Amino acid sequence: xxxxxxxxxxxxQAVVVVFVVVSIVFFVARLVGNPEAFLLPYEATDDxxxxxxxxxxxxxxxxxxxxxxxxxxxxxxxxxxxxxxGTSTIAAIGERAVNTLKLTxxxxxxxxxxxxxxxxxxALRRGKVTDWIARFLAVFGQATPSFWLGLMVxxxxxxxxxxxxxxxxxxxxxxxxxxxxxxxxxxAAIMRLTRSGMIDVMGSDFITTARAKGLRERTVIMRxxxxxxxxxxVTILGLGLGRLIAGAVIIEVVFxxxxxxxxxxxxxxxxxxxxxxxxxxxxxxxxxxxxxxVDVSYRxxxxxxxxxxx
Amino acid sequence: MSERTAGIDSPIDVExxxxxxxxxxxxxxxxxxxxxxxxxxxLAGALADVLAPHDPSFVNLGARLEPPVFxxxxxxxxxxxxxxxxxxxxxxxxxxxxxxxxxxxxVPGSAxxxxxxxxxxxxxGGATGQILMRIVDIQLALPGILFALLLGSIFGPSLRNVIIxxxxxxxxxxxxxxxxxxxxxxxRDFTTASRAxxxxxxxxxxxxxxxxxxxxxxxxxxxxxxxxxxxxxxxSFLGVGVPAGTASWGRMITEGREVMIVAWWPIWLPGLAxxxxxxxxxxMGDWLRDRLDPRLRHLH
Numbered sequence: 001x002x003x004x005x006x007x008x009x010x011x012x013q014a015v016v017v018v019f020v021v022v023s024i025v026f027f028v029a030r031l032v033g034n035p036e037a038f039l040l041p042y043e044a045t046d047d048x049x050x051x052x053x054x055x056x057x058x059x060x061x062x063x064x065x066x067x068x069x070x071x072x073x074x075x076x077x078x079x080x081x082x083x084x085x086g087t088s089t090i091a092a093i094g095e096r097a098v099n100t101l102k103l104t105x106x107x108x109x110x111x112x113x114x115x116x117x118x119x120x121x122x123a124l125r126r127g128k129v130t131d132w133i134a135r136f137l138a139v140f141g142q143a144t145p146s147f148w149l150g151l152m153v154x155x156x157x158x159x160x161x162x163x164x165x166x167x168x169x170x171x172x173x174x175x176x177x178x179x180x181x182x183x184x185x186x187x188a189a190i191m192r193l194t195r196s197g198m199i200d201v202m203g204s205d206f207i208t209t210a211r212a213k214g215l216r217e218r219t220v221i222m223r224x225x226x227x228x229x230x231x232x233x234v235t236i237l238g239l240g241l242g243r244l245i246a247g248a249v250i251i252e253v254v255f256x257x258x259x260x261x262x263x264x265x266x267x268x269x270x271x272x273x274x275x276x277x278x279x280x281x282x283x284x285x286x287x288x289x290x291x292x293x294v295d296v297s298y299r300x301x302x303x304x305x306x307x308x309x310x
Numbered sequence: 311m312s313e314r315t316a317g318i319d320s321p322i323d324v325e326x327x328x329x330x331x332x333x334x335x336x337x338x339x340x341x342x343x344x345x346x347x348x349x350x351x352x353l354a355g356a357l358a359d360v361l362a363p364h365d366p367s368f369v370n371l372g373a374r375l376e377p378p379v380f381x382x383x384x385x386x387x388x389x390x391x392x393x394x395x396x397x398x399x400x401x402x403x404x405x406x407x408x409x410x411x412x413x414x415x416x417v418p419g420s421a422x423x424x425x426x427x428x429x430x431x432x433x434x435g436g437a438t439g440q441i442l443m444r445i446v447d448i449q450l451a452l453p454g455i456l457f458a459l460l461l462g463s464i465f466g467p468s469l470r471n472v473i474i475x476x477x478x479x480x481x482x483x484x485x486x487x488x489x490x491x492x493x494x495x496x497x498r499d500f501t502t503a504s505r506a507x508x509x510x511x512x513x514x515x516x517x518x519x520x521x522x523x524x525x526x527x528x529x530x531x532x533x534x535x536x537x538x539x540x541x542x543x544x545x546s547f548l549g550v551g552v553p554a555g556t557a558s559w560g561r562m563i564t565e566g567r568e569v570m571i572v573a574w575w576p577i578w579l580p581g582l583a584x585x586x587x588x589x590x591x592x593x594m595g596d597w598l599r600d601r602l603d604p605r606l607r608h609l610h
Contacts, residue, residue, distance in 0.1 A: 017447045024448075028461075139596075142533065143588035145540045147547050148563055148581040155570055189533060196529070231494070232487065232526070246455040250544050261455075265548070268459055280456050291447055 007296055014292040021284040025277055026069055030062065073281075079274035081267075089278040093260060097282060100259035103251065104244045106175055107182035111240070115187045116233070119194025120226070126199060134191060141188035146247055150181040150254040167256030178255040182247050186240045193236050197229030204228075234297055241290045245283055344593040351587055355406035362400035363388070366557040370395035375573045392562070392576045393569045402583055404557035408469070409539045409587070416476040416538050421531050424484025429515055429523065431485070432492025443489065446482045454479035458545055467553045472542055480538065484530055488523050495522050532595020536588035543584055559584050 053059050057068060072079065078090040115138075122134035157177060158166040165174045201207065202225055210220045249261030256262075260279050267275040354361065364387075373395040377383040383390050389399040431442035458475045495501055495518065504514050539559075545551030546560030554561065559580040566577030 013444060013447070017444065020448050139589060139592050140585075142592055143536055143585050145543055145563075145581065145584045145588075147544055148577075148584060151563070151567055151570065151577065152581070159571065192529070192533075232490065236487075249455045249459075250548065253548065264456065265459065283456065288447065 003299060006299065010292045010295055011289075014288040017288045017291075018281070018285045021288070022070070022073065022281055023066075025280050025284075026066055027062075030065070078278040078281075081275045082272045083270060083275070089274045090282075092275065093263065093279050093282055096258060096260045096263045096279075099257060100245070100248055100252070100261060102175060103178055103182060103248050103257060103259055104241070106179035107244050107248070107251075108186065108237075108241070110179055110183035111186035111190055111244075112237070114183075115191035116194050119191040120198055120221070120229075122191070123195045123198030123202065123229075124221070131195075134195070138188040138191045138195075141184045142192075144184060146181050146185055147250045147254050149184060150178070150251055153177050153181055154255070168258070174255075174257075178251050178257050181254070182244060182251045185247065186244060189236055189240065190233060193232050194229060197232055198225060201225045201228040234294055237294065241287060245287065341594070341597045344590040344597070347586060347590045348594065351406055351590070352410060354403045355408075355410040358400075358403040358407045362397075362403045364397035364400040366396065366400040366404040367555055368396060375569065375576070377573070378575050378579075381575070389579055390573075390575045392565055393573075398562075398575065398579055401557040401562055402559070402579065405559040405562065405580065405583070406587075408552065408556065408558050409542060411469070412473060412476065412542050413535055413538050415473055416480060417531055417534050420477055420481035420534070421484055421527060424481035425488050425523070425527050427481070428485035428488025429492055429519055432489035433496060433511060433515055433519065439489075442485070446485045446489075449478070449482035454541075458550055459548070461550075467546075467550055469552050469556075472545055472551050475545070476538055476541060479541070480534055483534075484527060487526055487530060491523050491526055492519050495519055528595065528598055532592055532598070535591035535595070539587060539591075540584060543580075 050059075057065055060068070076090075078088070078093075081087045081089050081092060118134045118137070122131040125131050154166050154177065157163050164177050168174055207220060207225055210224045211217075215224075245261075248257075248259060249264065251257065252259045252261040253265060260283060264276055264279045266272075267279065358366075370391070371394060373387065373391050375393055376387050376391045376395075378390040378398075379385055379388050381390070387397050387399070389397075389402065391397055392401070427442050427446070431439035431446075433439075454475060457478065458471075461471050461475060501514060501518050504518055509517075542551055543558065543560030543563065546556075546558045547564050549564075551560055552558045562580035563577055563584075566573075566575075566580065570577050
């Protein structure tokens with residue numbers, strides 16, 4: 001019961017976080033550009049400018065605009081784009097978000113799937129060849145700038161070898177190069193933390209005890225050591241999700257991947273306020289939810305953390 | 311994660327002992343080489359004005375895309391020139407100075423602030439902890455890149471923006487991880503024992519919590535050097551970092567991208583510079599971590 005209470009409280013906190021982010025985004029976005037200059041031809045008269053500002057509500061006081069904005073959000077009305085004959089922003093974003101989600105998930109799957117087993121193997125064979133290779137990969141993965149790697153990967157695998165398309169989002173083949181470039185940085189971080197966590201834990205008394213009880217080595221590692229070692233890893237996964245989304249913005253630009261990150265950059269260039277706002281709110285809400293779930297999963301993994309401690 | 315009080319003399323540690331003898335070169339690789347590279351990087355950056363052979367922004371259309379000296383070029387431009395004839399070596403050196411400034415301000419600043427916030431909120435819990443952690447959550451929920459793009463488009467690209475963005479961007483990571491560890495440490499017996507003996511919060515933080523989180527902080531700072539340099543490059547690559555024309559490794563990569571098919575050096579050299587300096591930071595951090603980890607120290 002206590003767990004469910006915690007879950008609800010934590011989700012409510014996420015809502016508060018989203019509210020603050022929404023407010024920041026609103027006030028920051030209102031400082032950017034002149035939307036009416038974009039919507040009208042250069043020779044527009046002052047009257048025409050006034051009309052359009054009125055229609056967009058840009059002549060109301062900031063507080064009134066803010067109130068209207070919040071009220072619309074509560075009603076799930078995210079506004080319409082200044083571009084493309086009043087398309088609903090949330091509809092446009094929905095489509096792009098699926099692409100970003102695909103890219104982020106593929107990047108994360110790539111990172112976790114390779115790094116955790118590698119981290120465990122490196123910790124258990126510390127100082128041996130496995131450890132050396134894993135650390136070598138991690139060190140290089142960590143050090144390679146993802147956008148530069150992306151460009152290099154395009155050059156070799158798409159331009160020279162023609163194995164994969166240079167960009168765009170057409171089918172599974174076009175997902176591989178961007179996901180690979182995106183996952184690399186996280187992979188290194190997760191591997192390092194899994195390794196150092198495992199090494200720390202394997203030296204603890206309770207591992208000796210577990211071994212002394214005659215448990216199989218496999219059980220000692222999977223049931224006793226791994227649960228401890230994964231506590232910081234869970235944190236880095238939560239943080240990593242944010243970083244992957246941030247990284248996705250860059251990777252989407254490099255690979256011409258039609259995701260939410262590219263949409264934001266295009267929209268900022270075009271002073272398309274509603275689109276930028278909606279996109280950032282959608283991303284921020286996803287990350288707030290992910291962070292809440294990370295905190296909740298601490299409880300499942302580390303029972304020492306009791307109510308009141310958080 | 312590491313706990314000073316347990317397992318120091320337990321026989322199990324023998325299993326994890328570092329190999330001696332034949333692997334001695336790893337110590338060299340782990341410290342001397344990175345230290346030497348870091349020194350070159352710092353000197354090249356700090357003395358860029360004096361040492362750089364050319365003005366980094368001098369455009370010479372007559373000397374466009376000259377190859378490096380080891381690929382058929384001349385000593386006039388040891389690392390060749392870019393697509394408008396600017397000297398790449400000079401631009402790399404001035405780019406190093408830019409990275410140096412950014413790292414020197416951002417990494418210590420965010421580590422100090424983040425650790426303080428993480429320890430305070432982990433130890434105090436209650437309202438203070440709650441408020442601090444909600445600020446961290448807000449921080450983490452607004453992706454730095456979006457904040458960067460917003461700031462960049464309002465105020466235009468500038469070095470000041472990059473530093474502000476990176477400070478705001480990175481401190482919360484320390485806070486969150488340090489807090490996670492402190493939450494776990496405060497439930498441990500040695501903390502409880504200390505409290506039972508009448509130790510104050512500050513004393514426990516200093517004597518029990520800090521020594522146990524310093525590992526984590528150093529590991530993150532290590533990763534952060536590479537990340538800060540790379541984020542600066544990435545922001546400049548996207549056009550919201552330093553202004554166009556500034557010698558920055560990120561901007562050099564953007565410019566090199568245009569001529570990637572015909573000339574390798576304008577994109578490879580700044581990319582390699584980024585890679586090498588990030589590697590260096592990480593290797594030095596590894597070495598430091600081995601020094602700072604008390605259970606590893608007794609094995610050396």
